[in-house]
Amino acid sequence: MAAKLVSILTIVLLLLSCGERAQPYEWDLPQGFPAPDIPENNPMTKEKVALGRALFFARALSFNNTTACASCHLPERAFSEPKARSVGASGVTLKRNASALVNVAYAGTLTWSHNGLRHIEQQLMIPLFADTPIEMGVTNFEDVILARFNTADYKSLTRAAFGDSVLNFDRIVKSLASFVRSLVSFNSAFDDYAYRQIDEALSPSQLRGMELFFSEKMECFHCHGGFNFTQSSKHAFQTLTLKAFHNTGLYNEDGNGAYPIDDQGLIDVTLEGSDMGHFRAPTLRNVALTSPYMHDGSIASLAGVIEFYAAGGRGKGINNPWKSQFVKGFDMTKQERDDLINFLHGLTDESFIKNKNHHPPIPAPSTIIMSHN
Ligand code: HEC
Ligand code: HEC
Structure with a gap:
């Protein structure tokens, strides 16, 4: 009896302490569909998806403030783009056509041709950090870029997602990956x-x-x-x-x-x-x-x-x-x-194209616009 009371108390305490934590994500899947595999170190939460959504549309995430993820992945094009091959932030043409981002949460491998890229978190290192060719050109501009997100809006989004307001690239990648996973399409x-x-x-x-x-x-x-x-x-x-x-x-x-x-x-x-x-x-x-x-x-x-x-x-x-x-x-x-x-x-x-959660948040969370040098 006493043991039972203790365990009930523990549960109540746990629930109370979770009160301020992020909420689990609810998938919108047809009945009987399997939920995607989510990496253990990056559980889906609404708050991470919200932060990821804001970041996905933020040009401030590229070294020269020109290129957001959404510059190459347009919501109205199922997150692909009309160019045959994408052009990175520094103007260099990439070798490939931008992938549509549709049910990527279910993808066994990522990109057009790689058998080792299995997690979105891994794959995102390429557009963010690659320098041959540059896509967003974050490498060597990490601090400059993070400083642009040092605003009340981003602090509050970060706090909701991670418990404190410190934004870093680990959290940026986790949030972006969560947003990409949220892009599910089953209403055709x-x-x-x-x-x-x-x-x-x-x-x-x-x-x-x-x-x-x-x-x-x-x-x-x-x-x-x-x-x-x-x-x-x-x-x-x-x-x-x-x-x-x-x-x-x-x-x-x-x-x-x-x-x-x-x-x-x-x-x-x-x-x-x-x-x-x-x-x-x-x-x-x-x-x-x-x-x-x-x-x-x-x-x-x-x-x-x-x-x-x-x-x-x-x-x-x-x-x-x-x-x-x-x-x-x-x-x-x-x-x-x-x-x-x-x-x-x-x-x-x-409904996938029109879903307002797949478009930029309005108003857009503010960033500090600075030149890159
Ligand atoms: C042997 C496997 C195979 C078969 C059979 C096949 N596909 Fe494909 N499909 C692929 C691959 C691989 C690609 C990507 C090829 C590339 O980019 O080099 C592709 C690309 C496509 C694309 C372009 C998608 C995009 O986002 O660019 C379409 C559309 C498509 N296939 C439709 C079809 C249709 C319709 C058929 C039947 C007539 C078909 N495929 C048969 C393997 C296949
Ligand atoms: C300069 C254009 C460009 C930018 C910016 C860009 N991407 Fe991409 N994205 C691409 C291209 C091109 C591919 C295909 C890459 C390949 O096959 O090697 C791709 C592939 C992907 C894939 C793999 C999808 C799949 O089905 O395998 C994901 C996920 C993705 N991008 C998410 C993002 C996110 C999130 C960002 C922002 C951090 C981003 N991309 C920024 C052009 C871009």
């Missing part, structure tokens, strides 16, 4: 059809397109499978690591399968010859909003992408010896092409 017409059993959510053309997508003729689902339309997934229901990287036959510079030297995909990380031209099959959720396409933005439209697969690759890439056996080319009628495009439009989630 496809979701209504597949997971909410609303039969009329997809049009007859979209239903035909869906059948083609999941057919052995077109093979799309082999690489863009699962509820996230990518084989690169990690969550409570999926313990198997599926093959996430493929050569789709975009290039063949030398007749032996070489991709352009500035970006050859997974081989640049693993140094394995057979990884030449291997890139991650990205999620196709909201893909109608994320043109141009592919790792280098080299295909302008969805029609272009589908014609590329129908041809079994592009130009000499069709005979790339490292090309996946699933990119074998197929005949299609114009109607079939349109049906497949319409199905891909059925993966657009308007």
Whole structure:
């Protein structure tokens, strides 16, 4: 009895002491969906997501006050951008197209082509700190940048998220990662059809397109499978690591399968010859909003992408010896092409784009604007 009283008291005391702590995050997922895997050292809280959201839209986070995460990841484009390849804060063009940020919380690996980047916290070190090429150019400007966030607004956001008002890069990275994880999208017409059993959510053309997508003729689902339309997934229901990287036959510079030297995909990380031209099959959720396409933005439209697969690759890439056996080319009628495009439009989630939590906070928390020298 006494022991029980003590334990009840302990619980009451614990609850009281938690009163001022951050609140656990509530995921907005369709019924029965697995919550994403969250690293133990960075639990999701509403307050961290709020701080991360403010930081995501803050240009003050780049060395010269020009570039926010949102400069390359635009909310209305499902957090991708219309440029084929992104341009960093110092004006240098990067080698890749900005990834859409959609259900990244479920991604098994991050970026277009890296098998070792598994946590968003790790990946964010690249845009923040990389210097070849510079994306935001934080390196050597850490103190200058932190001083810009020394305002009442950011102190209060930081205190709510971490218990005291000291902002540092560890906390910046944790908050940004939490915000990125909060960007979940499960309200497309496809979701209504597949997971909410609303039969009329997809049009007859979209239903035909869906059948083609999941057919052995077109093979799309082999690489863009699962509820996230990518084989690169990690969550409570999926313990198997599926093959996430493929050569789709975009290039063949030398007749032996070489991709352009500035970006050859997974081989640049693993140094394995057979990884030449291997890139991650990205999620196709909201893909109608994320043109141009592919790792280098080299295909302008969805029609272009589908014609590329129908041809079994592009130009000499069709005979790339490292090309996946699933990119074998197929005949299609114009109607079939349109049906497949319409199905891909059925993966657009308007509520994801309109969600005010995915846009800059109003009013924007103030920063101290200073020149960088
Ligand atoms: C200069 C443009 C630019 C800026 C600024 C930028 N990104 Fe990116 N982002 C990219 C590009 C390009 C990629 C693809 C990188 C690759 O594949 O190597 C990417 C990839 C990502 C990914 C991986 C997504 C996935 O599905 O694998 C995440 C997450 C991300 N960015 C978040 C951020 C955050 C948060 C910030 C701010 C700290 C940021 N980015 C700043 C251009 C940018
Ligand atoms: C062999 C695996 C594989 C098959 C089969 C496949 N894809 Fe892909 N898909 C990929 C990979 C890998 C990429 C990225 C390639 C790159 O950037 O080099 C990609 C990219 C895309 C993109 C561009 C996405 C973006 O954000 O830029 C679209 C759209 C797409 N695929 C649709 C389809 C459709 C539709 C089919 C069926 C006709 C299909 N894919 C079949 C692996 C595959």
